[in-house]
Amino acid sequence: xxxxxxxxxxxxxxxxxxxxxxxxxxxxxxxxxxxxxxxxxxxxxxxxxxxxxxxxxxxxxxxxxxxxxxxxxxxxxxxxxxxxxxxxxxxxxxxxxxxxxxxxxxxxxxxxxxxxxxxxxxxxxxxxxxxxxxxxxxxxxxxxxxxxxxxxxxxxxxxxxxxxxxxxxxxxxxxxxxxxxxxxxxxxxxxxxxxxxxxxxxxxxxxxxxxxxxxxxxxxxxxxxxxxxxxxxxxxxxxxxxxxxxxxxxxxxxxxxxxxxxxxxxxxxxxxxxxxxxxxxxxxxxxx
Numbered sequence: 001x002x003x004x005x006x007x008x009x010x011x012x013x014x015x016x017x018x019x020x021x022x023x024x025x026x027x028x029x030x031x032x033x034x035x036x037x038x039x040x041x042x043x044x045x046x047x048x049x050x051x052x053x054x055x056x057x058x059x060x061x062x063x064x065x066x067x068x069x070x071x072x073x074x075x076x077x078x079x080x081x082x083x084x085x086x087x088x089x090x091x092x093x094x095x096x097x098x099x100x101x102x103x104x105x106x107x108x109x110x111x112x113x114x115x116x117x118x119x120x121x122x123x124x125x126x127x128x129x130x131x132x133x134x135x136x137x138x139x140x141x142x143x144x145x146x147x148x149x150x151x152x153x154x155x156x157x158x159x160x161x162x163x164x165x166x167x168x169x170x171x172x173x174x175x176x177x178x179x180x181x182x183x184x185x186x187x188x189x190x191x192x193x194x195x196x197x198x199x200x201x202x203x204x205x206x207x208x209x210x211x212x213x214x215x216x217x218x219x220x221x222x223x224x225x226x227x228x229x230x231x232x233x234x235x236x237x238x239x240x241x242x243x244x245x246x247x248x249x250x251x252x253x254x255x256x257x258x259x260x261x262x263x264x265x266x267x268x269x270x271x272x273x274x275x276x277x278x279x280x281x282x283x284x285x286x287x288x
Contacts, residue, residue: 012079013038014117015067018236021194022222029053030063034079042080046072107247114248115255118235122256130215130231131263137187137213139165141178143203144191146170151191151217151253158261161275162268175203182212189215193249195223204228217256219249 016031023031033053034041041049049072050057061071069075094106134140140159144152152168159166169175182188188207192200195218207214208228216229219236226232235252265272 011117011120012067012075014121014236018121018219018221018234019067021196021220026055026059027063027066030055030060038079042076110248111251114236114252118252118255121234121236122259123232123234126231126233127259127263130233130260131267133187133213133215133231134159134164134189134260134264135267137164138185139182140167140187140189141175141182142166142168142189142191143175143200144168144170145197145200147250148191148193148253151250151257152189154254155189155191155257158257159264161279162264162272163275172199172203175200176206179203179207179210179212182207182210184211184213187213187215189217190225190229191217191253192223192225193219193253195220195225197225201225201228217253219252 013035016035020028020031030049030053033049037052040052044052046057046060049055050060053060055063064070064072064075067075069078094103098106140155142152142155149168149170152170156166156168167178169178179188188204190200190204195216201224204214204225205228213231214229215231215233216225217233217235218225219234220226221234233256235249235256
């Protein structure tokens, strides 16, 4: 973690998860222990926590301060408000013998919790900046790979309705080509769960060097992608175990896109409504 992160309106668990990728090895050990032993931490001294997390007292103290707290005691007070203000949650780990109903309950619970976490995590001044950049852009290119590309295609489909030229790319060569040709009047939206995909960073670094405005939609604070973006929108999903893809985060990022979509619509209701009516009329001709 390179700088203090404001804890205003953000749950401690969300703060730990969203900062995790940028922690040092020692800080990750502390975070791992806290996330796995939330209630036990409440009764532990700084010495106890240091031993359990295989760290040192000074590292624990610095860890708390980097998260925006005066020390371990104030951190524990904030954490206690979350740990003891809710009933025991259904285990989020999906087991091989879970029924479909149980699987659905766990998945839906993780998505609902992630949406609430993201509502606290979102910086609405950044949302306002993003909507302004999108509304003024001559054209928009959207970059992403793998699971994140589904969000990119959603952006392409949704924003096209406003008459904005928009294209989603999941090929590095196409991204590099776009980054070399776009201007300051254009816009790039980069979507990445971790914010540390090497190929994505290569195309974004080129765009950054060319002073092209960049909006990042990601799950982790202070990731390499965040450091290159002009506007950063964080959305943190509570992923359940027993799967290989960040399903919850993908849906959380799509929810952020929905917020941007409605913001753009508010900027120009008449044009937005007219375009949607044209689209519906054209599509209606293809229905039985």
